[in-house]
Amino acid sequence: MTNHTTPTPHKVQRGDGKIGFIITLIIVGVLVAAGIKLVPAYLSNNKFITAIEDIATQAGRATEHDLLARISEKAHQLKITEAQAEGAIKLTRIDPSGTSTEGTCNVTVKYTRNISLYGVTTVPIEVNKTISKKFLIL
Numbered sequence: 001m002t003n004h005t006t007p008t009p010h011k012v013q014r015g016d017g018k019i020g021f022i023i024t025l026i027i028v029g030v031l032v033a034a035g036i037k038l039v040p041a042y043l044s045n046n047k048f049i050t051a052i053e054d055i056a057t058q059a060g061r062a063t064e065h066d067l068l069a070r071i072s073e074k075a076h077q078l079k080i081t082e083a084q085a086e087g088a089i090k091l092t093r094i095d096p097s098g099t100s101t102e103g104t105c106n107v108t109v110k111y112t113r114n115i116s117l118y119g120v121t122t123v124p125i126e127v128n129k130t131i132s133k134k135f136l137i138l
Helices: 014-058 064-077
Strands: 089-094 102-115 121-136
Touching: 014 089, 014 102, 014 121, 064 089
Parallel strands: none
Antiparallel strands: 089 102, 102 121
């Protein structure tokens, strides 16, 4: 006695998998394209903030004007034109009093970068940070 099994009918797909793959590919492509524009902007903002922190710790050896010039130069190097606008950077230096040799440098950074995503839309990246660093006068 032989056991014969009848083959089960297979469901035939007519392009359903291809359409899903193409839609997934389009979504991934859009995300990659957006990342290509946005990631460098975020990275340059972070580099700029780090540079400001470094400059502020060296405030004991420079005037407010020199410090602002160095910050502006860094913004220029990183191609952050919004940070070079009037009022985007505010710096106050509090020199030590009495016998203290420690002062404070406060830098407020406030600007918005509008990153164009290939002319389709614009993504605003806001930077609003206050940096307060101690410095020594030797």
